[in-house]
Amino acid sequence: MLIDIVNSYDKEKKEFLLGIWEDVILHLAKQIDPKKIFTFLQKAGIISIDEKEQKVYVWLANEFAMSQVKKFLGKQIKETIKEIYNSQFDTEFVIYTPFSNDNELTADLKKLLQLKENKKEHTIEPKIKNKLYEFFGILFDPIYNFENFVVWANNNFAFSAAKAVSENPWTAYNPLFLYGNVGLGKTHLMQAIGNKIMQDDPEKNVIYLPTSKLIDEIVESLKKNKLNTLLSKFNSIDVLLLDDVQFLSGKDKTQEIFHNIFNDFHMNKKQVIISGDRPPKELINIEPRLKSRFGLGLVADIKAPDYETRVAILQSKLEQKWEEIDYNFLEKIAKYVVWNVRELEWALNILITRKKLMWNSLSEQDVTIALETLWYGQQETIDMSNISEWNKKSEKNFSNIVEMVAQYYNVSVADLKSDSRKQEITVARQMLMYLAKTHFGWTLERIGDYFGGKNHTSVIYATNNIEKKSKFDKDLAHDYNVFVEWIEG
Numbered sequence: 441m442l443i444d445i446v447n448s449y450d451k452e453k454k455e456f457l458l459g460i461w462e463d464v465i466l467h468l469a470k471q472i473d474p475k476k477i478f479t480f481l482q483k484a485g486i487i488s489i490d491e492k493e494q495k496v497y498v499w500l501a502n503e504f505a506m507s508q509v510k511k512f513l514g515k516q517i518k519e520t521i522k523e524i525y526n527s528q529f530d531t532e533f534v535i536y537t538p539f540s541n542d543n544e545l546t547a548d549l550k551k552l553l554q555l556k557e558n559k560k561e562h563t564i565e566p567k568i569k570n571k572l573y574e575f576f577g578i579l580f581d582p583i584y585n586f587e588n589f590v591v592w593a594n595n596n597f598a599f600s601a602a603k604a605v606s607e608n609p610w611t612a613y614n615p616l617f618l619y620g621n622v623g624l625g626k627t628h629l630m631q632a633i634g635n636k637i638m639q640d641d642p643e644k645n646v647i648y649l650p651t652s653k654l655i656d657e658i659v660e661s662l663k664k665n666k667l668n669t670l671l672s673k674f675n676s677i678d679v680l681l682l683d684d685v686q687f688l689s690g691k692d693k694t695q696e697i698f699h700n701i702f703n704d705f706h707m708n709k710k711q712v713i714i715s716g717d718r719p720p721k722e723l724i725n726i727e728p729r730l731k732s733r734f735g736l737g738l739v740a741d742i743k744a745p746d747y748e749t750r751v752a753i754l755q756s757k758l759e760q761k762w763e764e765i766d767y768n769f770l771e772k773i774a775k776y777v778v779w780n781v782r783e784l785e786w787a788l789n790i791l792i793t794r795k796k797l798m799w800n801s802l803s804e805q806d807v808t809i810a811l812e813t814l815w816y817g818q819q820e821t822i823d824m825s826n827i828s829e830w831n832k833k834s835e836k837n838f839s840n841i842v843e844m845v846a847q848y849y850n851v852s853v854a855d856l857k858s859d860s861r862k863q864e865i866t867v868a869r870q871m872l873m874y875l876a877k878t879h880f881g882w883t884l885e886r887i888g889d890y891f892g893g894k895n896h897t898s899v900i901y902a903t904n905n906i907e908k909k910s911k912f913d914k915d916l917a918h919d920y921n922v923f924v925e926w927i928e929g
Contacts, residue, residue, distance in 0.1 A: 446487060446536075446545075454544045460525055461486045462547050467520045472513070473587070474553040479759050480509050485545040487536055494529045496521050499536040499545070502767070506533050508752065580638070580648055584631035588760060590753045594743035595625060601740045602629040605713065606636035609644075609679055613738035615702075615712035619719050620742030622840045623782030626715040629742075630681045633713055637679055646679040651687040652847050658694045667697070674701050679711040685734070686716045687848055689725040690918050699730055706733070717926070724925050725918070750774035750784060757785050763792050769807045776811050780840065787811060838880050838890075844926055845872055848919070857892040870902035871919065877903050879927050 449457075464486075468477055487499035498517065500506045509517070510533060518531040586606070591599050598620075604612040618626050634646045661670040674680070688695050705712050716723060719741070720734035745753065754770040765788070773787045790810040795802050846853050849868040856869050869891060876882040876890070877899075884896040891899075910917045 457486045457489070458545055458547060460489075461545070462552055463524050464517065464520050465547055465549065465552055467524055468513070468516060469553055472516065476512075476587070478549045478553060479756065480505075480513055482549050482759070483546065484509065485547060487534065487545060489525075489529075494526070496525060496529050496531050498531055498533050500533055501535070501537065503535060506535055507748075509533065580631050580634045580646075582635060583760075584628045585635055586632045588756065589625065589628055589632060590745075590749060590756050592745040592749035592752075594745060595620075598629060598740040598742045601738055602633050602713075603636075605711065606633040607640075609637055609711040610709050614706070614709070615714055615734060615737045617720055617734050617737065617739045618713070618715045618742065619717060619739070621717060621744070621779060622844065623780035624742045624744065625781055626742060627683055630683055630713055630715055634679065634681055637711075644678040645676055646681070647677050648681040649683065650847070651682055651684045652850050654682065654698065655687065655691055655694050656850060658697050662693070671701070675704070677705075677710065679713070680705060681713045683715050684717070684847065685714050685726075686718070686723055688730075689723070689922050692727075695727050695730055699727065699733070702730070702733055706736070724922060744779045745781065747774055750777070750781075753781055753784055754788055757788055761792065763795075765791055765795065765802065769802065769804075772804070772807050773811070783839075838876060838882075841875060841923065841927060842872055845875075845923060848922070857890070859892065867916070870906050871916075871923065873899055873902040874906040874920075875923060875927070879924070 465477060465481065483501045483505065485499055486496060488497040489495070490497070498521075500509055514533070521531050522529065586599075586603055589599065598618055601613060601616055602618070605614075605616050618629060620626055631648060634648050637644060638646050657670055658667075661667045688698065702712065704710075714734055716734075719739055720726075720731045723731055723734075751770055751774045754774060758765060758770075769791065770788075773784065773791075777783050777787055787810045791802060791806060794806045794810070842853055842856065845868055846856060849864050851865050851868055855862075855865045856872065858865070860866075873887050873891065876887045877884075882890075884899045887899045888894040888896055906916070906920070910920050
């Protein structure tokens with residue numbers, strides 16, 4: 441058995457195998473990004489060399505790691521071993537679970553590849569800081585790139601389309617419309633497109649706008665009678681990325697103005713990338729002519745990742761943060777958090793924080809607490825046999841709706857949980873309380889706790905107020921219907 445073979449190795453044998461593996465790593469680093477090597481091979485190494493069969497055995501921690509290495513690095517590793525060790529030898533990948541933790545056959549890749557542990561260091565820097573950026577006030581986040589986007593079967597088409605647009609803007613697909621549920625990576629792909637275009641052509645003016653920001657700019661320009669000034673800004677843009685276009689719902693004047701902006705872009709062959717929570721034809725309270733134009737180019741959807749990919753995403757996020765967490769804990773998170781990649785990272789961040797606070801000691805209880813924090817069941821009711829039931833509940837869970845309603849009313853989630861009595865915050869807060877009661881079945885106490893410790897009298901007043909006003913206030917009734925559509929999907 442393999443475990444018996446490894447246990448028989450003396451120090452000299454281990455150093456010999458490790459030395460060959462380090463040579464392989466350094467040779468790979470000449471042709472492959474060192475960070476990619478670290479991502480896939482930090483828990484790998486040469487475990488045995490069979491001189492008789494002329495085979496080099498490379499061990500990996502589990503089946504998923506094996507599938508990923510074979511897919512992304514398998515050919516390069518085999519060629520490198522032939523070049524470094526012996527051209528007559530073949531390479532075979534094997535799973536050896538006992539080596540999932542540090543061992544004497546595992547190379548220190550951070551040190552070997554001289555990777556700097558600098559969380560603020562990114563390869564892409566925003567290169568355009570002109571008046572357009574000062575005007576719109578939103579820059580690209582360089583952490584969003586194609587290299588750290590985990591590709592799976594249900595997002596591969598969208599990923600390929602986004603990459604094609606980033607490499608050939610204005611000629612590939614125009615517009616490109618990406619759609620999918622909250623937290624599946626639409627914003628990541630959009631910003632990756634922008635970062636790539638700016639990296640390749642720094643002279644181009646590339647603007648990323650959340651739809652809520654677009655609405656703000658149009659409303660403000662109308663108030664100050666400066667619409668022409670705003671439109672002149674858009675004339676200077678080469679690539680426009682508009683995120684969460686569903687928030688144009690019911691904003692008739694804004695839709696009319698954006699329709700004209702879009703037409704100008706399309707006529708002048710300027711690139712437009714748009715994201716939404718559903719395909720163009722299914723957008724709610726959006727003018728038919730806008731829906732039609734959104735579908736002129738390419739429409740690509742992003743669906744939830746499968747289990748293996750969710751684990752891979754968690755591992756990728758860990759590596760980006762230079763952290764390590766037990767693989768079994770990642771598996772448990774991946775089994776519960778099915779529909780939202782963003783929540784995978786939230787759960788991971790909670791665990792990392794607890795790990796730091798508890799001096800690197802984590803338990804199953806900590807994972808349970810992390811899941812509870814995101815409303816994936818209560819501690820005493822989490823049962824692995826009921827995973828599918830919890831998954832259905834989590835697809836459109838309340839925290840997602842809170843975030844979307846906050847964007848819709850252009851307030852922050854923190855505002856909603858504060859004591860602020862500003863009209864827009866009060867309306868949004870009361871609307872969410874009403875939704876929590878009528879569509880999520882929350883108790884008055886639970887609603888009050890969620891919104892900063894409000895007493896049950898305040899919650900009753902809020903829910904009754906929305907129920908009464910929505911009967912005669914058309915705008916409020918419209919907003920409510922929009923939110924119900926989101927919840928029911």
